[in-house]
Amino acid sequence: AIESVSALEIVDCRLDPTLRVTVRTAGGACGTADVPCGRSTGSHEAVERRDGDDRFHGRGVEGAVETVETEIDPALAGLDVTDQRAVDRALDELDGTNDRSRLGGNTTTGVSLATAVAAADAVGLPLYRYLGRADVGSLPVPLFDVIEGGELAESGLAFQEHQLIPVGADSISEVVRMCAETYSVLGDLLEERYDARSRNVGVEGGYTPPITDPRDAFDLALAAAEEAGYGGSFALGIDAAASHFYDPESGTYAVLEEPFDRGELLEFYADLEDAYPLVSIEDPLEENDLEGTAELTRSLEAQIVGDDLFVTDPDRLRDGIERGAGDALLLKVNQVGTLTEALEAADLARRNGYDLQVSERSGQTPDTWLAELAVGLSATQIKTGVTRGERTEQYNRLLEIERALGDGAALADPPWE
Numbered sequence: 179a180i181e182s183v184s185a186l187e188i189v190d191c192r193l194d195p196t197l198r199v200t201v202r203t204a205g206g207a208c209g210t211a212d213v214p215c216g217r218s219t220g221s222h223e224a225v226e227r228r229d230g231d232d233r234f235h236g237r238g239v240e241g242a243v244e245t246v247e248t249e250i251d252p253a254l255a256g257l258d259v260t261d262q263r264a265v266d267r268a269l270d271e272l273d274g275t276n277d278r279s280r281l282g283g284n285t286t287t288g289v290s291l292a293t294a295v296a297a298a299d300a301v302g303l304p305l306y307r308y309l310g311r312a313d314v315g316s317l318p319v320p321l322f323d324v325i326e327g328g329e330l331a332e333s334g335l336a337f338q339e340h341q342l343i344p345v346g347a348d349s350i351s352e353v354v355r356m357c358a359e360t361y362s363v364l365g366d367l368l369e370e371r372y373d374a375r376s377r378n379v380g381v382e383g384g385y386t387p388p389i390t391d392p393r394d395a396f397d398l399a400l401a402a403a404e405e406a407g408y409g410g411s412f413a414l415g416i417d418a419a420a421s422h423f424y425d426p427e428s429g430t431y432a433v434l435e436e437p438f439d440r441g442e443l444l445e446f447y448a449d450l451e452d453a454y455p456l457v458s459i460e461d462p463l464e465e466n467d468l469e470g471t472a473e474l475t476r477s478l479e480a481q482i483v484g485d486d487l488f489v490t491d492p493d494r495l496r497d498g499i500e501r502g503a504g505d506a507l508l509l510k511v512n513q514v515g516t517l518t519e520a521l522e523a524a525d526l527a528r529r530n531g532y533d534l535q536v537s538e539r540s541g542q543t544p545d546t547w548l549a550e551l552a553v554g555l556s557a558t559q560i561k562t563g564v565t566r567g568e569r570t571e572q573y574n575r576l577l578e579i580e581r582a583l584g585d586g587a588a589l590a591d592p593p594w595e
């Protein structure tokens with residue numbers, strides 16, 4: 179049974195305050211989880227709780243720490259730590275809002291995840307095994323965000339992520355090597371073509387060259403793969419994060435010099451798919467355009483991933499499924515605020531033939547519950563940046579899990595395989 183829930187104000191990779199929550203049981207089990215934080219957020223996400231005072235420009239989480247220790251701790255005391263649903267239901271009732279604005283989505287996310295980590299400890303299993311039970315066996319294919327733009331970098335590119343996606347590989351160790359070798363060649367190419375400053379990285383550890391056309395990013399990434407000896411072994415993906423270059427007043431999208439209307443943007447995606455091995459497009463249109471997203475899902479081969487579109491919310495996903503919008507779910511636990519709801523969204527996605535991509539946030543810590551969750555859910559895909567410790571630790575954890583699974587480990591089959 180849960181004995182105590184405590185929290186500490188720590189800082190994430192942006193030196194932004196966040197929560198580290200610890201759950202202890204009467205039997206001596208213990209679990210800790212750090213809470214991630216987005217910047218390029220969807221408007222329908224669970225609301226974060228921040229202090230709004232003079233510390234950290236208002237971004238402190240001392241209020242959330244106090245809430246954990248004075249309100250949540252007594253409410254959860256005595257509950258079975260392995261009954262995740264009961265814990266999350268208690269959080270839900272205590273919060274009493276539709277958007278988690280009273281306790282804070284960051285607060286509930288931390289408590290919910292720390293509960294699962296403590297439960298895994300209580301039953302003596304690694305988290306991926308506790309979450310996945312007997313089904314564990316496949317490892318997610320990573321999408322490497324090698325060139326950044328949008329809200330997460332000052333490159334000049336409108337699309338937020340330009341991803342290299344390994345195809346036909348057999349193991350995590352192989353894809354990590356493929357990415358590492360290609361990434362370093364890409365750095366050299368950028369330095370030759372532009373200047374050494376292009377090697378500076380954005381929030382997810384991808385490069386930030388002074389380019390404005392996504393086709394240049396694709397050409398450079400593919401050239402680097404070729405030169406590294408991996409021609410044909412990588413496909414391409416983007417996270418357009420289109421809400422962030424959409425102007426609601428004119429209804430246009432600022433991708434290139436001349437703004438696109440919706441039809442022109444849809445055509446642009448079709449042209450990109452014709453010209454490049456583009457297999458994945460996340461948030462191609464602004465977050466409320468389910469119709470346009472459905473049109474694109476029908477007309478393109480590439481998978482269409484919903485991030486800001488669905489915000490890991492079973493209700494929004496259900497809506498999207500009914501209208502045929504997208505065919506993959508981006509899963510971010512803190513968008514919805516509890517593990518139970520995130521698992522519900524994953525389940526709903528799977529039952530309706532949607533692929534599953536477990537995702538980092540731009541603000542996070544080296545806590546590897548993310549890699550564990552991706553394996554535990556048998557997600558076919560994981561998105562966790564490229565360099566910087568809080569990203570590479572996820573790859574390192576996947577390498578450990580791959581070794582632990584031994585012969586039982588296989589790389590999953592996303593739709594492009």
Ligand code: PGA
Nearest residue numbers: 215216217218219539540
């Ligand atoms: P975020 O960005 O964590 O800032 O929301 C990542 C993404 O859009 O996928």
Ligand code: ZN
Nearest residue numbers: 417419460485
């Ligand atoms: Zn996104």
